[in-house]
Amino acid sequence: MDKEGLGLFGDDSKPEEEEVYSVSQLNKEARHLLEKEFGSIWVEGEVSNLHVSSAGHNYFTLKEEDSEIDAVMFAGDAAGLDIELEDGKSVVVKGSLTVYERRGRYQLRAREVREVGEGELQKRFEELKKKLKKEGLFEESTKQKLPPFPESIGIITSPTGAAVRDIVSTIEERYTPVTGYVFPVKVQGEEAGGQIARAVRRANELKSELGLDVLIVSRGGGSLEDLWPFNEEEVARAIFGSELPVISGVGHEVDFTISDFVADVRVPTPTAAGKKVVPERAEITNRVDSLVKRLGNRLKTELRERQVELDRFRSSFGFRHPLRKLEDMIQDYDGLSEKLLATGSKTLGNRSDKLENLIERLSLANPTRLLQKGYSVTYSDDDQVIRDPGDVRTDESLKTVLYKGIIRSVVTETEVEDGE
C-alpha cells in the first residue's frame, strides 16, 4: 500500500521494498557464492599478460580464443611452481574462483599450474593411487626392512642417465664392498613402464644367482609426463610383488610417484637412494674401534689384576727386586690396541707374534709358577738378590725363598763358574 502511495511521486522512485545492496556487499556475496559453488577446480587455457609484482605475485590472464579470465598466483604458491609461467603457454590451472572485491572483478586464484596434458595424468595418478591404497599396496605392515649390510644391489634405471652415476658414486663414497648390478631400462616413454616392471620381476628371479639383497628403482627429475612410467600400475604391482626390498628414488624432492608409495622405502632423489642403501664406512670403523677398545680395556684390567697379585707376592716375601717386566708388558700392550686399527692391516701382521711374545713373557714373569717348578730365589743378609757367588762371604746368613716357604742358611763355601 505504501508502494501505491509512493507511486504518487513518480515511477522512477527507489524501490524501497526490494533489497538494496551496497557495492561492497554485492561483491562480498558474489565472492562467497563463487567460492562456495566452484570450490577447487581445474581450468585449462593459455597464459597471457603475465606480470610478476615486486612481491613475487603472478598476475595473468587465462584465455582461449574468445574468452578470458583474470588469474592471480600469489608468491607463496608460485614458489612451488615446477614449470615456468610465460605468455602463450598452454596450461591447466588448479585454483578457486573468487572476486577481487575492490574492483568487482572475478578471478581465478591459482594454486597449482601444470602444462596441458598433465591435468589428465594428474587425474589418472590420483585414481590409481586411490585404488592401490584401497587394495593395501601402501600399507606400512607390508613394508620390508632394508638389509643393513647389502653385498649386491640391483639398480633398475637407465644405464646412460645421471641417476645411475649419482647412485653409484654416492655408494662409493660411503661403502665399497658391494657389487652393483645395473638392470638397464628406459625410464621415460611408452615402453618404460613395462621394462621397469619386467626388470623388477627379473631381478627377483635372479635373486639367488646374483646374490641380490636389495633393489633400487630410480630416475632423475623431469615433468610429470617424464616420471609417468613410475606411476603405472604394472610397475606398482611388480614392486609390491618383489621379495627383495625396493627403494624408490624418482625425480626431485617434491615429486611423488606411485612407485614411491608402494616401495619399501621412498627417497627423494637417486643420490638419496645411494645414501640409503649402504651404511657409511666411518660408522662401521667407529663401531669396530670401540669394540676393540673394549677388548683391550678388559685385557688391561686383567693384566693389572695379575700385577697386583705379583705385588702382593713380592711384598709378602720381601722381594726388593723390582718386577718391572709386567708393567713394561702392559705398556707394550697399551699401544697395541690403538695401533691396530689406526695403522691398517700391514702392521697387523706382527700382531700375533707380539701377542705370543706377550703370553710367553707373562708366564715367565709369574714367579709363583717358577717357584712351583722348583726354582728359588736367594737373598743376602742385606736382602739383595744373589746372582753371583762372589757377592757373598763365607759364614754370611742367607735367605732362600721357595714355593712353600723360606730356608735360612749359612755359606760354607763358594764356587764361581769359569768363563766370566
Place this chain on the structure above:
Amino acid sequence: MASEEEKIDIENDLEELEGIVEELEGEELELERSIELFEEGIDLAEEIQDGLSTAEVRLKRVIEESGLDLKVEDFDL
C-alpha cells in the same frame, strides 16, 4: 654367476666381534682365555677393516638376450 671373489661378511663379523666383547666383559675368565678372545676379536676387526678397504664398488650390467640367456658384463660409468 655370482662373483667368485671372496666375500667378507661384515655383518656376521661385526656380530661375532660383539659376542666376543660381551664374553670377555662377562664373567671371570682365565687370563689365557681372555687373551684367546682378544686375539679372535682382533682377527675379526682386522677382517672387517680389510673388507672395508675394498677400493671400489664392483659394477656389472645385466643383459637379457632374447633366449632369456643371462649375461652379466662389467660396466663402467
